[in-house]
Amino acid sequence: MEHSEVKSDNARNVILSYNDKIYYVNGVNVHVQEGADKLKAIFHAKRASDNALEDLDIEINQGTYDILMEYAKLDKLDLIMVLQIEGNSSKWCLMSEDWLRNQVNSAGSKSYIV
Amino acid sequence: MHSDHGEKIMVVNNQINSREEMQMLTFSLDNVMYGVNVSQVREVKNFEGVTPVPYAPVYVKGVTNLRGEVIPVIDLRRRFGMICEKDENTNIMIIVQDKHPVGIMVDSVMEVLTLSKNDIESNTDSLIVDKSEAVLGVAKHDKELIILLDLQKVISKDPLTLKEDNRGFQVQVQNQPKQ
Numbered sequence: 001m002e003h004s005e006v007k008s009d010n011a012r013n014v015i016l017s018y019n020d021k022i023y024y025v026n027g028v029n030v031h032v033q034e035g036a037d038k039l040k041a042i043f044h045a046k047r048a049s050d051n052a053l054e055d056l057d058i059e060i061n062q063g064t065y066d067i068l069m070e071y072a073k074l075d076k077l078d079l080i081m082v083l084q085i086e087g088n089s090s091k092w093c094l095m096s097e098d099w100l101r102n103q104v105n106s107a108g109s110k111s112y113i114v
Numbered sequence: 115m116h117s118d119h120g121e122k123i124m125v126v127n128n129q130i131n132s133r134e135e136m137q138m139l140t141f142s143l144d145n146v147m148y149g150v151n152v153s154q155v156r157e158v159k160n161f162e163g164v165t166p167v168p169y170a171p172v173y174v175k176g177v178t179n180l181r182g183e184v185i186p187v188i189d190l191r192r193r194f195g196m197i198c199e200k201d202e203n204t205n206i207m208i209i210v211q212d213k214h215p216v217g218i219m220v221d222s223v224m225e226v227l228t229l230s231k232n233d234i235e236s237n238t239d240s241l242i243v244d245k246s247e248a249v250l251g252v253a254k255h256d257k258e259l260i261i262l263l264d265l266q267k268v269i270s271k272d273p274l275t276l277k278e279d280n281r282g283f284q285v286q287v288q289n290q291p292k293q
Binding site: 002003004005006007008009010011012013014024025026027028029030031032033034046053068069071072077 | 284
């Protein structure tokens with residue numbers, strides 16, 4: 001069994017929406033098995049509502065795995081990643097905090113919370 | 115005589131106040147000089163390693179043993195958002211925050227300088243500090259510029275972004291061969 005790791009000190013925790021709850025995820029352990037469509041992943045998460053720590057056992061697809069790896073490799077504090085997993089489908093969004101701040105600060109725009 | 119002597123002392127003290135000098139302990143971080151009011155620093159010790167603490171904010175290097183007392187150690191480089199990693203030749207400045215000692219890791223502690231307030235540019239409009247209030251100003255000393263910090267505000271969570279608590283992300287992969 002081979003192990004590898006991509007560690008980023010500067011990337012923010014991934015903001016995860018899962019089972020109608022919001023989490024901050026600071027690490028993911030992925031078990032890659034040759035030939036399998038889905039990958040078993042354990043998300044090390046902190047529930048946003050009460051800061052409770054949870055390990056979430058979730059099956060992810062190759063696309064989600066790829067974007068998590070890329071996000072860790074980018075190692076940029078300015079980026080915010082939001083990942084939504086519902087059943088078998090997942091969506092992700094990558095944003096620049098600077099860009100978000102500019103949107104909020106520009107005249108006429110409404111403030112919002114990520 | 116006593117009265118005269120007393121007045122004389124008062125005048126001397128007033129002169130010191132009117133000159134408005136500050137004693138700053140200077141230290142370096144990534145070849146930039148910083149200064150902090152000596153009254154904020156309790157002591158300086160050599161870096162002798164720290165014990166990392168799980169789920170601590172990324173700028174908390176860990177905890178260390180200070181004469182039997184366990185204190186947190188803050189990596190100032192990470193607190194400032196600097197990326198480069200360098201743990202050699204470091205000092206730890208011990209300051210007291212809310213009655214509790216806190217260690218601040220820097221590259222090296224230099225010397226105590228007496229700076230006149232005339233040499234300090236504290237007009238924050240000309241400084242790019244984004245309301246952090248941790249930067250008191252910039253002092254000119256010889257040909258060097260020294261960034262003056264309020265260490266209490268540097269390490270307090272409030273003025274700097276709270277989101278730093280949620281920094282850090284890693285992916286660990288285990289490849290299993292087909293069964």
